Amino acid sequence: MSDALADGYDLVVFDLDGVVYLIDKPIAGAAEAVERLRAGGTAVAYATNNASRRAADVAALLTGMGVPAATDEVLTSAGAAAAMLAERLPAGAPVLVVGADALRAEVRDAGLTPVEHADESPAAVVQGYGPEVGWRVLAEASLAVRAGALWMATNTDRTLPSPRGPLPGNGSLVSVLRTALDREPDVVVGKPAPALFETAASLSGSRRPLCVGDRLDTDIEGAVRAGMDSVLVLTGVSGPAELLTAPASRRPTYVCADLSGLFAPAQDARIPVGAMSAGGWQLADGRLEGGGSSVDALRLLCGFMWAGGTPRAGSDNAAKLLGEWLV
Structure with a gap:
């Protein structure tokens, strides 16, 4: 094997x-x-x-990129949130949706009624990432939660990775309501x-x-x-x-x-807890020495620091890495 x-x-x-x-x-x-x-x-x-795409759309996106994927292999926080709401609320219950069309469609398919305004007496607010989310819908959500609606967040990722660098994620949008309401969501569904x-x-x-x-x-x-x-x-x-x-x-x-x-x-690839070497790197009395893959150095240092150690540089190569990593 x-x-x-x-x-x-x-x-x-x-x-x-x-x-x-x-x-x-x-x-x-x-x-x-x-x-x-x-x-x-x-x-x-x-x-x-990410709650901005449905499972079928994610599978199609992946397949279009050359990454084989079937719809039943994809689990999204949007789908999980809608399923959880359907378990907690009566059929047809109004749910104020903050997010993309994909989240709205998941709520509808779960047998609930997506709404847009607090005066429609939503039983719950479900909040997911959407690039078009703005003040108006956040204001409606705030009013609905203050009136007693359940507040569910699909996730609280602060950022989304992008080729240009990290961008605001759903967690950043959740923090707007967290600040306005001075409380946490009732339920966070995703990782x-x-x-x-x-x-x-x-x-x-x-x-x-x-x-x-x-x-x-x-x-x-x-x-x-x-x-x-x-x-x-x-x-x-x-x-x-x-x-x-x-x-x-x-x-x-x-x-x-x-x-x-x-x-x-x-x-x-394993974190070598208790080890004094990994790849071309060694730890001698807490000094990192040697050279080679930076990932090997990282794994070695993880094992050492997680056990309470404080590393020092024992070579120029080590000094460069420690200067970048130990901020």
């Missing part, structure tokens, strides 16, 4: 933004990684906090809540799933809450500085530069 990282798992659950694509452009190697997993008999699923990962595993019958993401505060924390192993890829939001200081609730099992790491030996 191969010792490749992915071979130890029967399902790989991918986040999308920052892992498979950036907004609407595929990340190099993503299509090849998915194809290789499928060829090896490993099931694939996609779990996204880091474990529901999307748990549903993906249940649907595929997986006994050993692996979650792949680019954010510590959603993807990795969600995997930890679900009791699943995880991979942080460095193609999206979270970077070395955030990883080195991550609390236990946000620590991945593996760290890879990109999705190609799924096919390298698992030991080359």
